[in-house]
Amino acid sequence: MVTGTYVDPKTSKVTLQSFYDDWSQRQLWATSTRANFESMMKDCSFRDIEVGKLRRSHVEAWVKSMEGRLAPGTIRTRIGNLRTLVRGAIVDRVMTADPSLGVRLPRLRRTQAAMRIPSPEQVGGILEAAEEWFRPFVALTAFAGLRIGEVAGVQAGDIAFLKRTLQVTRQVQNEPGELVVKAPTHGSERPVPLPDDLVALLSKHVADVGVHGEAGWLMPGRPPNPDSLSWHFGKTLERAGVTGYTPHDMRHFYASGLIAAGCDVVTVQRALGHASASTTLRVYSHLWADAEDRTRSAAATLMRSARPSADSVRTERA
Template identity: 55%
Template sequence: MAGSVAKRKDGKWRARYRDDAGKEHSRHFARKVDAQRWLDEVATSQLTGSYVDPAAGRMTFRQFYADWSARQLWVPATRQNAELATRSVPFAETPMKAIRRSHVEAWVMQLSGELAASTIKTRFVVVRSVFRAAVADRVIAADPSTGVVLPRRRRVDAAMRIPTIEDVGRLLSHADSARVSTRKGFRAYVALCAFAGLRMGEAAGAQIGDIDFLRRQLTVTRQLQRDGSTFAVRPPKYGSERVVYLADELVEILSEHVRRHVVSGGPDRWLFMVGEQPMYDNAITWRWRATRQSAGLPKVRLHDLRHFYASGLIASGCDVVTVQRALGHANATTTLNTYSHLWPTAEDRTRKAAGGLMREALKASQGSEPQRNSRSLQ
């Protein structure tokens, strides 16, 4: 870095340097020692790779996000979440270099009175990604979101609601309405969520050709999402493309559903229809609400059926990788973070093993006659 300190006619000292791009920067100081110290700090930052162009941080948070987000390879749902998060910040029009940790903390505090802790974390992660990208691009020297404390989330095991077998049985029995115009055929949809673990959009996106009735398996390759006043066909969540192995009873339900409700069309025919369109979003939501209300289970969410499926796999002895693949999680860490409390602990396994040993010993003791003390016979 080429730099120099020179005295001006007005008595002040001018420190200046040229950056790697050849652009000149300068500042004025009352004392020469201050000018030289500033120049040394700039030189050090350039040597250590932490140098930031003073002009770069003048762009606002909104301007930087607009430029950065345009280059991101996001699926539409991810982009929508990012837009929602960045629109909620009160420092959108603040220059990037002027944003402090206190700004981010005030934003989090504001959200804590409006949203759940999990939603706040989702939005925070997006905003933090923006700041980290700005640091990587040398727009700012440090990430102002570092060290910000988020509201505590409820423990997964406390927040998760898992329907019982009796609950799911009641939901299945109330899913199909006797009224022609309402919920006919919805029972198969509920069964697909409860016994194959599909998400709402994945079940909505199922087509006849996705089901291999001979091999008893379903291929998940798409999901339906709301797009304005209509729907959009999109890939499942990242890493969620998968083959789900179906129980014989579920295959029978799906076969009967196709026979009764899918009267024509090829393999690309939607499995669940409302008129000539696939059933999606609000059409599913109000049918589900009517079903759970009729079943007397108003607090059960549709996503709880996915937890029901996962808990059943775990209770049957399936390992982490098996559950991960069945649910379409991108990695086993996600599965463990969500369902680790359902797997038997070391204490559970110890008690089970000791109980098995004890049962065998007690069984053997029932067939053995107690030996008498030889001295008592004399």
């Protein structure tokens, strides 16, 4: 009681599931976040144990049971959600310590090994194979870096053709039983500069194919269904003779192009709509030249600038 860590033994007899049922109702979550927490609790092997009796061994056994049937990233997400829940219980003076601390988690694949980036030739083939109405989807993922839900949310009024800019102001998400139009996630609402060829492609689409509904949706649907767009992308890959890529890989293609062109971290962050530059670095740091490459390049430039010209050498010899 002196240190402020006292927990009433009666309070600690509540089960993890019982505390979650009460605590979760007070959280301001997006539907997808709530679904992730619900999945975590359904799978949790110690949800019916009193929180005062939870031990690190319970968490270790659960992690072991998930290994092999779930991807390492999914396991890490579930343990992260568990820790959020436990922190809530500690703040509410229901628990005294986090039993997940120190638990070893499965290693993730290195980003550069897991990331698949299509080549320019492959992207060109995919764009060529796309049906006329579907080409804006391919182009906006590959040359503007939009996410699937963001492309689904594009309306004609979002495109400033003269300014060559697209304003990302909404996204479409599949939620249980319905399509939901909502604001982009934190940091994702942004203006995206468009290359001239993409502006021309979008202008031709609006003129020849048209838009949909009073809102002027660029893709079919009111609103468009992201799952349907993803399915059509798969069929487009088949026609192009390309396999193994997703619409998100086209976003990686866009990011890699910006980095190769010399764009700095903040520029790439803003173009992609990441919440912070640290997110951009975590995902794409391997694509930037490292310190040794920059040092070597700078030294080479210095050496070339200091090298005497052939004329000056002949003059000195004469």
